[in-house]
Amino acid sequence: MSDFDPDATIISVLTDRAAIADPYPRYRALREHAPIHRMAIAKMWIVSCFDDARAVLRDPRCGNPSPEMFEQGRAGIDGSMRRARSRESLSILQLNPPDHGRIRGLVARAFTPRRVEKLRPEVEAIADQLLDAMGGSGDFVSGLAFPLPANVISALVGVPEEDREFLRPLIGDLTVGIEPSASDDEIAQADAAGATMREYLADLVAARRSDPGDDLLSVLIHANEDGDQLTENEILINTLLIYAAGFETTTHLIGNMFRAFVANPAQLDRVRADRSLIPGAVEEVLRYDPPVQLDGRYLHESMEIGGHVIAQGDSIITLIGAVNRDPADFENPASFDVGRTETQTLSFGSGIHYCLGAALARLEGQVVLGKLLDRYETWEIVGEPTWRPRITLRGVEHMEVSLS
């Protein structure tokens, strides 16, 4: 395909909101024609092949923007980065070593496998309540895929049930800011939501200091490593991150899972016949149609990737949705196969920023799949779903379903 134009393809992937329903043919063309490509209009590289993308995410020379990069106006991939300049305003997702490791170590205490597994009965109860309320039809997103993770995160953090309705629209606004194409208005909207949530959480932290519980906030307040503790500000910023990182991603995992099974009924029959396939099926949804489609890094030193010399200060987008379908690493990558044995994907990132909530997200996906199988034989999508016009966190925002 000599007339293939990688820049136009990438721009359409990042900005063409009408084509969001199926970016995969464009990813494939990119991977085949320009797997490591430097955009002509920006100091930005796009990596769409698996091994090089994983190497980028794991390389200590690739990180978040440094203060100097902000000054040079290079911090454009993630909308929220454009104004989050002071060290104090950054969450672990945006920090570099050594700050990142120090704070992540303390926050990770809230995500031990035991603590996550302890949430299982609560996740099951929330799924049952929501499915009862849906009664087998209606909008799958507002009925199940959105409120389930929102309620689970609220339970994890320790937000009382009566306050959760108030937080829901705010957490909806919070994630808009991380899109490459976020407008200044959208970033302002995300900031305003963040400020309101921060105020709310500050009151909750004060309450937990005097009356600790078994929730994440209490763990963060009391987390201690060699006498080091999180400051109040670090607790608030990272709790906000957990809200932002942990609910819309999982909403899309649940929505993408439903769509994948409706489009592949033979795979649904396989899991129905053998429930031990459920964990692998959730991994396959994450590979086949990942909720986070891209990840970004900035070069702190020049380096060579796949024969290309990339300069210090340049940015790199790793296209997770593309690399997860690299035929060098996955057999028949475009087919949805719940029994797949190659399960190493980049859906939760790789390296030091690997998703802290991966075990929780998997648990939620597995519980939902199990509950839907228990309750319903026939799964249908009624009409065409509408898409959230976003590529970093990609998924449907409205999907009428009929379950019987």
Ligand code: HEM
């Ligand atoms: C299917 C659901 C999820 C997906 C696809 C997902 C994906 C990701 C990805 C790709 C990263 C790496 C970002 C980077 O490299 O810059 C990440 C980081 C992170 N995720 Fe998740 N995530 C999910 C669910 C969750 C949940 C449920 C939580 C928490 C309750 C969570 C908390 C975090 C945190 C705190 C980080 C930052 C880790 C760090 O920077 O050290 N995520 N996630």
